Amino acid sequence: MFPLYDVIVVGAGHAGCEAAIAAANMGSKVLLATMNMQTIAQMSCNPAMGGVAKGQIVREIDALGGNSGIVTDHTMVQFRMLNLSKGPAMWSPRAQSDRMQFARLWRNLLEQNDRIDFWQEMVTGIIIKQGRACGVKTGIGLEIPSKSVVLTNGTFLNGIIHIGEKQFGGGRAGEKAATGITEQLVKLGFESGRMKTGTPPRIDGRSLDWSKMELQPGDQVPGKFSFTDTPVLKNQMPCHIAYTNAQVHDTLKTGFDRSPMFNGRIQGQGPRYCPSIEDKINRFADRDRHQLFVEPEGRDTCEIYVNGFSSSLPEDIQYKALKKIPGFEACKMFRPGYAIEYDYFPPTQLDLSLETKLVKNLFFAGQINGTTGYEEAACQGLMAGINAHLTIKDEEAFILKRSEAYIGVLIDDLINKGTKEPYRMFTSRAEYRILLRQDNADIRLTPKAAHLGMNEMSKRMEIVNRKKQEQKAITKFFLTTSVTPEQINPILQQLESAPIRHAVKLNSILLRPGVNITTLSNALNYVNKFLSHYSDEAIYTSEVNIKYAGYIQKEQDMVDKMNRLEEVRLNDSIDYFELKSLSNEAREKLDQIKPRTIGQASRISGVSPSDISVLLVHMGR
Numbered sequence: 001m002f003p004l005y006d007v008i009v010v011g012a013g014h015a016g017c018e019a020a021i022a023a024a025n026m027g028s029k030v031l032l033a034t035m036n037m038q039t040i041a042q043m044s045c046n047p048a049m050g051g052v053a054k055g056q057i058v059r060e061i062d063a064l065g066g067n068s069g070i071v072t073d074h075t076m077v078q079f080r081m082l083n084l085s086k087g088p089a090m091w092s093p094r095a096q097s098d099r100m101q102f103a104r105l106w107r108n109l110l111e112q113n114d115r116i117d118f119w120q121e122m123v124t125g126i127i128i129k130q131g132r133a134c135g136v137k138t139g140i141g142l143e144i145p146s147k148s149v150v151l152t153n154g155t156f157l158n159g160i161i162h163i164g165e166k167q168f169g170g171g172r173a174g175e176k177a178a179t180g181i182t183e184q185l186v187k188l189g190f191e192s193g194r195m196k197t198g199t200p201p202r203i204d205g206r207s208l209d210w211s212k213m214e215l216q217p218g219d220q221v222p223g224k225f226s227f228t229d230t231p232v233l234k235n236q237m238p239c240h241i242a243y244t245n246a247q248v249h250d251t252l253k254t255g256f257d258r259s260p261m262f263n264g265r266i267q268g269q270g271p272r273y274c275p276s277i278e279d280k281i282n283r284f285a286d287r288d289r290h291q292l293f294v295e296p297e298g299r300d301t302c303e304i305y306v307n308g309f310s311s312s313l314p315e316d317i318q319y320k321a322l323k324k325i326p327g328f329e330a331c332k333m334f335r336p337g338y339a340i341e342y343d344y345f346p347p348t349q350l351d352l353s354l355e356t357k358l359v360k361n362l363f364f365a366g367q368i369n370g371t372t373g374y375e376e377a378a379c380q381g382l383m384a385g386i387n388a389h390l391t392i393k394d395e396e397a398f399i400l401k402r403s404e405a406y407i408g409v410l411i412d413d414l415i416n417k418g419t420k421e422p423y424r425m426f427t428s429r430a431e432y433r434i435l436l437r438q439d440n441a442d443i444r445l446t447p448k449a450a451h452l453g454m455n456e457m458s459k460r461m462e463i464v465n466r467k468k469q470e471q472k473a474i475t476k477f478f479l480t481t482s483v484t485p486e487q488i489n490p491i492l493q494q495l496e497s498a499p500i501r502h503a504v505k506l507n508s509i510l511l512r513p514g515v516n517i518t519t520l521s522n523a524l525n526y527v528n529k530f531l532s533h534y535s536d537e538a539i540y541t542s543e544v545n546i547k548y549a550g551y552i553q554k555e556q557d558m559v560d561k562m563n564r565l566e567e568v569r570l571n572d573s574i575d576y577f578e579l580k581s582l583s584n585e586a587r588e589k590l591d592q593i594k595p596r597t598i599g600q601a602s603r604i605s606g607v608s609p610s611d612i613s614v615l616l617v618h619m620g621r
Helices: 014-026 054-063 068-075 099-111 181-187 246-253 277-283 315-322 374-392 406-417 438-452 457-480 485-494 506-510 517-523 525-531 536-547 549-566 584-593 598-602 609-618
Strands: 007-010 030-034 048-050 076-082 092-097 116-120 123-129 132-138 143-145 149-151 160-163 166-169 193-199 202-204 214-216 239-243 291-296 303-307 333-335 338-344 362-364
Touching (some): 014 030, 014 099, 014 116, 014 374, 048 054, 054 068, 054 092, 054 374, 068 076, 068 099, 068 374, 099 116, 123 181, 132 149, 149 374, 246 277, 362 374, 438 457, 457 536, 485 517, 506 517, 549 598
Parallel strands (some): 007 030, 007 149, 149 362
Antiparallel strands (some): 048 092, 076 092, 123 132, 160 166, 160 338, 193 338, 202 303, 291 303
């Protein structure tokens, strides 16, 4: 009934979609198995992509040939560049998406790929022979053969939904949980744990008084995620901001005795940086209000997402509290918020390729690894799909360094440090963030995807090469073209910047606080005329490279220094327990993770600089 597939992907969320299409674009024959074909690429929680550090990840996915950015550009209803008041390393794109259009387009892209087949049924186990994954077993007893398997089960593994004192099995509202896989993996020796996440109630937008809320419009000139020729957003939809108050908090507190979070029914650890509303009230008791983002679910629906009001309190308490928020007095609720507990597997059990250490050709991606967020899941799916293909071809795994991508930071953190709470990416996690900006993801990563042989990379490389040539020309122009006092001093006076006394190069003016390329282009006709021949992307990236050249070089020097440690390989056969000079914790962690290099070893929690010195001495360094 089934052919021998190269890759079977279990789960069709954001990780599963990217894994399936990545493996297919590499040339593999793929089966995407899901319990419900109608929920492929479902935005289970917030209908948005991107955000702080997450936006950089989406651009990196796009630069590597993934599709999350393309789907977002085609289906977004609002775009905002966050953190514009900070440096360019912090700038992060975010888009509000049309939930239904997003899922529909993702499914269309998958169905248009003739290397991808589909099967709608619960996968209950993995076929393992001689320590290798060789296919999957389904709920009705079918066995589907493959050369590798990628698990992207999201919140479905033994999922339990909590609403007040009610609890029932489910991986998402209206969908049943997945069983069998956890039990099999634990018998094989895998360690598993429980995590928790949640979602807010959905509201009928027709019942809200928008005049009592703050308007939050999109950018006047909206950007996009993909480096390809995707459409520019038109007719943006507004979001709104509302606030809780003391009455809301007091009402919510009346349900705390029935809260599964406070009475011990929820055992899993929840996300630290996206707490439920009851958790916020409990942890930040001194605050008399909390901000809420009131966001549309799409263009053709009145359904509203109340970002910041995630809750597992009883539905009657949620409803009473909502009605005390200004603008929500007459609100109608489509469904209550809920918390969901699910199984995950500590990611220290994986290699950097996302292949499990215990079973060859078996890969984990997404929330099964303890992460939270569509973007974190999607990038893991992309990497797992690529590496599943490379593994069955006996080719070297594709691994990104921390200095090359936020994706590299995320995976390195998971494998070396593990996580006991849902992991979320932040710019602060990346030590080389001035190098890992959202604007240069294509220059950093598209050549790597082209080298891998990803489908249609030749067109993307043409775009990258053109951008690099434009950057070179723009940078040369600013470094070699002069401006006179008569031309620039009136502008400097307006900016309250010191005047110049003789002609200087344009780049020295650009380095001044408050001066940017737009300022110079508006003031100087010859600058405007020159720049009119170049793309906005190339202009912006050139400006950052000129203004922050010193910082960029400093970080690059740090990367070069760390790379010397990355080149010192560690043999898998090292018996760390025999190295008596290592601390006991270091021996245990090094033996568990088995780092590939000294650089990786240095990033493992519990391995100190003195332990690294011991390893270097042991290796004759």
